[in-house]
Amino acid sequence: MNTAMNGTNEVLVDCQSVWKIFGARAQAAVKAISERGLSKKQVLQDFDCVVGVSDASLQVRRGEIFCIMGLSGSGKSTLIRLLNRLIEPSLGKITVKGKEIARLNPGELREMRSRNIGMVFQSVALLPNRTVLENAGFGLEVRGVAKDERNRTARAALEKVGLGDWTSRYPKELSGGMQQRVGLARALAADPEIILMDEPFSALDPLIRRQLQDEFRQLTKSLGKSAVFITHDLEEAIRIGDRIAIMKDGVIVQVGTAEEIVTRPADDYVSDFVAGISRIHLVKAHSVMRPVAEFKAAEPHCDVNALLRTSPEADIAALIDLTMQSDRDAISVVENGAVIGVVTIRGLLRGVAGTPTAA
Amino acid sequence: MNPDILKFSPGAYLAPAVDWLNKNFHPFFDAVTKLIEAVLGAIETALLYPPPYATIVIAVLLAGFFVSVRVAVVTAIALTFCLLAGFWAASMQTLALVTVAVIISVAVAFPLGVLASRYRKFEATIRPVLDIMQTVPPWVYLIPAVMIFSLGRVPAIIATIVYGIPPMLRLTTLAFNQVPKDLLELGQATGASPRSILFKIEIPSATPTLLVGLNQCILLSLAMVVLAGLVGAGGLGAEVTRGLTRMEMGLGLRAGLSIVAVAILLDRVSRGVLQRSQAPGTAKPA
Numbered sequence: 001m002n003t004a005m006n007g008t009n010e011v012l013v014d015c016q017s018v019w020k021i022f023g024a025r026a027q028a029a030v031k032a033i034s035e036r037g038l039s040k041k042q043v044l045q046d047f048d049c050v051v052g053v054s055d056a057s058l059q060v061r062r063g064e065i066f067c068i069m070g071l072s073g074s075g076k077s078t079l080i081r082l083l084n085r086l087i088e089p090s091l092g093k094i095t096v097k098g099k100e101i102a103r104l105n106p107g108e109l110r111e112m113r114s115r116n117i118g119m120v121f122q123s124v125a126l127l128p129n130r131t132v133l134e135n136a137g138f139g140l141e142v143r144g145v146a147k148d149e150r151n152r153t154a155r156a157a158l159e160k161v162g163l164g165d166w167t168s169r170y171p172k173e174l175s176g177g178m179q180q181r182v183g184l185a186r187a188l189a190a191d192p193e194i195i196l197m198d199e200p201f202s203a204l205d206p207l208i209r210r211q212l213q214d215e216f217r218q219l220t221k222s223l224g225k226s227a228v229f230i231t232h233d234l235e236e237a238i239r240i241g242d243r244i245a246i247m248k249d250g251v252i253v254q255v256g257t258a259e260e261i262v263t264r265p266a267d268d269y270v271s272d273f274v275a276g277i278s279r280i281h282l283v284k285a286h287s288v289m290r291p292v293a294e295f296k297a298a299e300p301h302c303d304v305n306a307l308l309r310t311s312p313e314a315d316i317a318a319l320i321d322l323t324m325q326s327d328r329d330a331i332s333v334v335e336n337g338a339v340i341g342v343v344t345i346r347g348l349l350r351g352v353a354g355t356p357t358a359a
Numbered sequence: 360m361n362p363d364i365l366k367f368s369p370g371a372y373l374a375p376a377v378d379w380l381n382k383n384f385h386p387f388f389d390a391v392t393k394l395i396e397a398v399l400g401a402i403e404t405a406l407l408y409p410p411p412y413a414t415i416v417i418a419v420l421l422a423g424f425f426v427s428v429r430v431a432v433v434t435a436i437a438l439t440f441c442l443l444a445g446f447w448a449a450s451m452q453t454l455a456l457v458t459v460a461v462i463i464s465v466a467v468a469f470p471l472g473v474l475a476s477r478y479r480k481f482e483a484t485i486r487p488v489l490d491i492m493q494t495v496p497p498w499v500y501l502i503p504a505v506m507i508f509s510l511g512r513v514p515a516i517i518a519t520i521v522y523g524i525p526p527m528l529r530l531t532t533l534a535f536n537q538v539p540k541d542l543l544e545l546g547q548a549t550g551a552s553p554r555s556i557l558f559k560i561e562i563p564s565a566t567p568t569l570l571v572g573l574n575q576c577i578l579l580s581l582a583m584v585v586l587a588g589l590v591g592a593g594g595l596g597a598e599v600t601r602g603l604t605r606m607e608m609g610l611g612l613r614a615g616l617s618i619v620a621v622a623i624l625l626d627r628v629s630r631g632v633l634q635r636s637q638a639p640g641t642a643k644p645a
Contacts, residue, residue, distance in 0.1 A: 086547055114550030125545040129563045142551035142559065190549070 012194055012226050013060040013083055018092030020078050020250075023049030030090045040249065052078040054250040056092075060194070065220055065227045067241030069234055069273075075250035076230045080196050083228060084117045085109060097193070114143045118187030122199040124179045126171040132158065132182050133167035139190035157189035158182070160219060177208035184216065188223070195220070197229040201236065213239050234273050238262075238282065246270055258282050263354075279354055285319060285333045286312035288351035289341030295330070304339045307332040312340065316351050319343055377503045392513045395459065399512055402455035411447045415439060426631035437624035444613045452594035453584050454621055460516050460580045461625075464523035465573065471524075472531025472572075473557075482532060489525040497522055497586055505590055515587030515596075523580040530572030534565035570633055574626050581622045595621070 021029050021043065029047040032038050040051045053075045060066045070076040081087040082094060085101050094101050097116055104112060118139070126135050134141075137154035145153070158164055161181040171179055180200055187195050197216075201209045217240050220227050231237050237244045238258040245255045246269075254266035262282050265271035289312075292304055308326045310319065312333050322331050323345065333341045381388070406414060415438045423431035441450035475482035497518045504514035538561050546556035562569075588596025595618050602611025 084548055086544060110550040110552060112550070113548055117548075119545075119548040121541055121545065123539075123541040125539070125541040127542065127560065127563065129566075138545075138559075139549045142546075142549055142555045196548075 010062040011059045012062050012097055013058075013228065014093075014095040015056055015058045015079075015083070016093045016095075018056045018079075018082055018094060019054055019090045020052040020075070020082060020087060021049045021090045022052055023047060025049055026090055034091060051075075051250050052087075053082065053089075056247075056250075056252050058245055058252065058255060060226055060228055062193070062226055063221075063224055064242045065217065065229055065240055067229045067231060067237035067244045068247060069231055069237040069244055070247030071232055073249075074247040076232075076247050077198060078250075079247070080198055080228055080230050083194075083196060084113055084119060114139060114190060116192050117194045117196060118190055118192035119196040120180070120183045120187050120198065120200045122202055124171075124176075124183045124200075126179055126182055126186075128171055130170075131167065132163065132169050132171065132174070135171065135182055136167075136185045136189050138186055143190070153191075154185070154189045157185040160188060161185045161215070175208075177204050177212060180204065180212065184219075188219075188225075193226060195225055195227045197227055199230050199232065202232065209236075210239075216240065234277060238277065246273070259284055259287065263287055279352055280316040280320070283316050283351040284312060285310055285314045285331075285343055286341070288316070288319075288347040289333045289343045290347060291341055292339055295342040295344070299330075302328070302330065304330075304332045304342055307342070309334045309339075310343075311335065316348060319348055323348065373503070377506050381507055388507050392508055395513050395516055396511075399455050399459055399516070402458060403452055406451040406455060407448060411438075411442050414451075415442065422628060422631075426628060426635060430627050430631040433627045434624055437620040440620045441617045444617050446595060446598060446614060446617045449593065449595045449598050449614070450617050450621055452592075453581075453587075453596065453618070454625070456512060456516060456519070456584060456587060456592065456594055457577065457580050457621070457625065460519035460523060460583075461573075461577055463516075464520050464527055464576050464580065467520070468524045468527035468572075468576070469531050472528040473535055475528065475532040476535035485528075489528060492521055493525045497583060498589075501586065501590060510591045512587065512592040515583075515590050515592035518586055518590075519580045519583040522583050523576045526575035526579060527572045530568055530575065531565075534568030534572065535561060537568060538564045566633065570630055573629055573633070577625050577629065578622055581618060581625070584618065 019030065019033065021033075023029065025047045026049050029038070029043050029049040032047070033043065038046070040054060043049050043051055056075075056079055058066070058068075068076045068079060078087055082089050083096065085094075085104075089102065096112065099112070101109065101112065127138065130138070133151060133154050136158050137145075137150040140150040140153060155164070155167060158167055161184055163178060163181055163185065166174065166178065171182065174182065183200065200216075201212050204212065213236060216227075229237070229240055231240075234244075241258065243255060243257055244261055246253045246261065246266075248269055254261060254270050256264075259282050261270060262274045262277055262279060265274055290298075295302070295304065307328055308322050308331050310322055310331055310333060312335050314322075314333075319331055323329070329345050331343045332339045333343060409417070415435065418438060419431050419435045422434040438450075441447055471485065475485060500521060501514060501518050504517045508514045508517065542560050542564060543556065546560045551559065584592075584594055584596040585599050586596065587594060588598070588600040591597075595614050598614035599611055599618070602608070602614055
């Protein structure tokens with residue numbers, strides 16, 4: 001899940017304390033919030049305005065897949081639309097590739113949307129009167145790319161998503177999963193650095209969904225794209241995301257890697273969510289190991305250097321396999337040639353059950 | 360209090376206004392008359408110059424080539440009927456009249472309809488106007504039209520346009536309001552210009568409803584040709600009027616059925632042309 005991020009730590013999308021308030025008196029509500037710090041409830045009572053996104057801050061780095069997980073009404077769809085200014089923020093600052101998008105004029109905004117930020121929709125939004133190829137080339141077409149080049153790029157993008165043989169079909173001839181692939185190909189054909197995915201796989205059946213999740217992750221990583229991925233399914237977020245933000249009632253409750261969220265939920269809401277998640281691929285050796293000194297104190301006769309070795313990033317499934325191969329009950333965790341901790345069977349059991357770890 | 364003060368007599372204000380228009384803008388109205396007459400005359404001449412069977416053959420070939428075999432068959436039947444009913448010239452005159460009226464109606468109604476779908480207030484403002492246009496009997500606004508443009512085809516065409524605009528306008532607004540929101544969002548998220556969104560997303564999605572509007576526009580315009588006969592525009596309307604005034608059942612019926620034939624012809628052809636140019640959504644296996 002949590003492979004090392006490729007690329008640098010360059011921040012592509014930066015949201016700072018962004019608010020979105022819907023309603024006729026949104027302006028007044030914004031003023032009251034910035035001056036008096038009203039709560040959502042008060043805003044609804046005093047101004048009859050609904051807070052869509054409340055004080056959201058997040059950074060998306062280059063090459064990263066950033067998932068935003070929340071139930072319906074949590075403001076996740078609003079938040080993703082703030083990132084390409086399909087919705088104007090009421091308050092706060094959003095920077096994409098170093099440019100503050102609220103300051104762009106309409107032409108610059110179109111340019112940014114067409115070159116830097118792609119988007120894939122839950123409803124797919126394919127144009128029914130166009131073939132698959134023409135749909136995939138739509139972004140290039142509105143950018144004014146000549147037909148030959150447009151078709152070549154669109155065809156290449158369709159081949160990447162495995163639809164090379166379907167170019168002359170119409171959307172209604174395709175299954176839901178294939179249609180969503182066309183949506184993805186359309187976004188990829190424009191070659192943006194950032195792809196916004198608005199619950200793209202939610203309407204698909206579970207098998208196709210899993211398949212598309214894996215393909216999407218692999219494709220995004222191999223092309224070096226960054227993505228913001230909206231989902232209401234925590235398992236999907238864990239499968240796909242390098243980092244996950246959990247939203248509730250317009251507020252980002254927690255941001256972290258899947259492992260951080262599962263092992264250290266920020267509040268009861270998040271822990272309810274993660275309760276049903278299998279940990280064996282999420283929890284890593286470094287969070288279940290005991291420090292070497294502690295282990296030596298407990299088992300003075302055991303030589304940690306003689307144990308089977310693994311890295312701090314090995315997950316519980318791998319640790320269990322190693323333990324089964326070993327004639328000892330412990331595995332040593334090695335980083336840069338030095339033993340930094342020991343995973344015992346007790347530690348593994350703790351990791352699987354999810355009770356608070358020793359660390 | 361004298362209730363006479365409250366009596367409503369718009370004619371007292373309207374008549375001088377028409378007079379004033381007539382006096383001061385006569386050259387303008389004259390130019391409009393000449394332009395419409397010229398266009399109508401050209402279309403009529405083109406339709407009537409070759410012998411009828413030649414026109415029929417050409418029309419059928421064009422329909423078969425550019426639209427479809429079915430439309431070609433309909434074209435052949437409709438035109439042959441008009442010829443056999445003995446109203447070839449009248450039918451062609453009516454065809455020219457309706458074609459010009461529909462083109463102008465659409466040219467006016469389409470942009471206004473798009474505006475109405477974009478701006479709620481504009482829609483609220485024009486809705487009562489459209490109601491008036493559709494419900495006031497056309498004879499009423501024919502009076503000032505005849506006063507300004509005198510008898511003949513021009514006032515008839517203007518009355519036809521006034522009658523044809525509301526359905527086209529309303530259905531244009533409806534068609535644009537029905538464009539799926541996710542497609543519009545796609546256009547914006549892709550960085551498409553408003554122009555691209557209009558031509559590449561909105562119009563293609565709106566086409567089915569726009570076609571209904573066009574169909575209504577054509578049929579209502581045809582219904583008005585009877586009126587055109589009343590003010591001396593000739594065509595099938597004149598034949599119907601003659602049948603009515605002489606109480607000749609056969610004449611009236613033949614003319615009436617010819618109108619139906621022209622209506623079906625115009626509807627099928629326009630529909631076929633537009634559907635074809637819009638690329639098939641119902642894709643056939645290649």
